Amino acid sequence: MSGLILHEYGRSGNCYKIRLTAAHVGIELERREYDIMKGETRTPEYLRDxxxxxxxxVLEDGDRFLPESNAICFYLANGTKLIPDGHFDQADMLRWMFWEQYNHEPNIATMRFWLRNVGLDALTDAQRMQIKGKRDAGLAALDLMDNHLDSRKWFVADQFSLADICLFAYTHVADEAEFDLEAYPSIVRWMERIMTMEEHVSLDD
Amino acid sequence: MSGLILHEYGRSGNCYKIRLTAAHVGIELERREYDIMKGETRTPEYLRDxxxxxxxxVLEDGDRFLPESNAICFYLANGTKLIPDGHFDQADMLRWMFWEQYNHEPNIATMRFWLRNVGLDALTDAQRMQIKGKRDAGLAALDLMDNHLDSRKWFVADQFSLADICLFAYTHVADEAEFDLEAYPSIVRWMERIMTMEEHVSLDD
Incomplete structure (x- = not known):
């Protein structure tokens, strides 16, 4: 695989998880940055092309464009050791990736975006009304992860997989959404295992 | 595959998509019904077991339990013609399945649940404040689907796949969330193609 272009906003955890996947499988990505705060991904050209x-x-591969962060990770990792063997374990990996997009990202990532990028004072009333719900759901997501990792090194099949990468992306910056990770010792140990891997790259790399 | 138990709430589109997948690949499922309005999936026993x-x-397979509707569909369909060949097409199928859980289900399915199961009068203030946003996002999701289907019979790779099944589940009942499907002629034709397939089962079967 070569000539791949990642259309991204570098600080997004959804974009970072793709770069982390690429680093683990040894794929180079050309990076093209968009300022989402200036609406650069809502222009007629972006929507069309x-x-x-x-x-x-979005990953550009020749004349094809692939959106959705976790689908892009699957594309880059298909056929590598980041996807476990066996139909049940593959589905269990996807289970955590779907859970990430439904139960984790809309709470922890959205809170981070609201606090860091938008700012509390600039939120709409409808957004402000959701803060308590997102806070509670984010805490429940971290609880569930911590309990799962109490007796496991990795999320699925006793091996490092895309499930770990996709969950790591927004978990490791959850403090930026004012979630206190020190309350989750199994998550902290799991993050340390990931961050000390030879292939690891950080969000700021 | 045999002896599989589907823990479900029959009217849920997320559960229906699993039964539809099973019908297409010829797998029998034992169905176990829970009344989610009575909290039957929040009991200590359910959370533990x-x-x-x-x-x-949740799909029970021997001593293993698999949550997340789209992951369960992938498990049942792995190795069948419901998943296209080729790494790009497989990722593109997952792209639509992740999009369904992030952009479609939280708007169209949640609106359907709020209107049918909870009732407008019983919504919390925080929920009521989200109605306009969910309405707009649901309309945008249907627009995007209709545009995609203008020039295609199926969502991915010119073949019926899990992307179609997972998107069909809540789209075909979008009228129960007060979305007018007549405004989307390409979606209507796509739904007719699905509903006239020999293997098709309906939500009420």
Whole structure:
């Protein structure tokens, strides 16, 4: 695989998980940055040529464009050791990736975006009304992860997989959404295992 | 595959998509019904034995339990013609399945649940404040699907796949969330193609 272009906003955990996957499988990505705060992914050109859904990340591979972060990770890792063997373990890995997008990202990542990028004072009333619900759901997500990791090194099949990468992306910056990770010792140990791997790259790399 | 038990709430589109997948690949499922309005998936026993996330659907296969509807569909369909060949097409199928859980289900399915199961009058203030946002996002999701289907019979790779099944589940009941499907002629034709397939089963079967 070569000539791949990642259309991204570098600080997004959804974009970072793709770069982390690429680092683990040894794929080089050309990076193209968009300022989402200036609406650069909502222009008529972006909607027509890159993603009709108006979001990053998108992977460009020749004349094809692939949106959705976890689908892009699956594409880059298909056929590598980041995806376990066996139908049950593959599905269990996807289970955690779907859970990440439904139960984790809309709470922890959205809170981080609201606090860091938008700012509390600039939130709409409808957004402000959701803060308590997102806070509670984010805490429940971290609880569930910590309990799962109490007796396991990795999320699925006793091996490092895309499930770990996709969950690591927003978990390791959950403090930026004002979640206190020190309350989750199994998560902290799991993050340390990931961050000390030889292939690891950080969000700021 | 045999002896599989689907822990479900039958009217849920997330549970229906699993039964539809099973019908297409010829797998029998034993069905176990929970009344989610009575909290039957939040009991200590359910959280301990079936799903710590307190949700349906969950597939029980021997001593293993698999939550997350789209992951369960992938498990049942792995190795069948419901998953296209080729790494790009497989990722593109997952792209639509992740999009369904992030952009479609939280808007169209949640609106359907709020209107049918909870009732407008019983919504919390925080929920009521989200109605406009969910309505707009649901319309945008249907627009995007209709545009995609303008020039295609199926979502991915010119073949019927899990992407179609997972998107069909809540789209075909979008009228129960007060979305007018007549405004989307390409979606209507796509739904007709699905509903006239020999293997098709309906939500009420």
């Amino acid at each position: 890159v993603n009709p859904n108006g979001r990053i990340p | 079936v799903n710590p996330n307190g949700r349906i659907p």
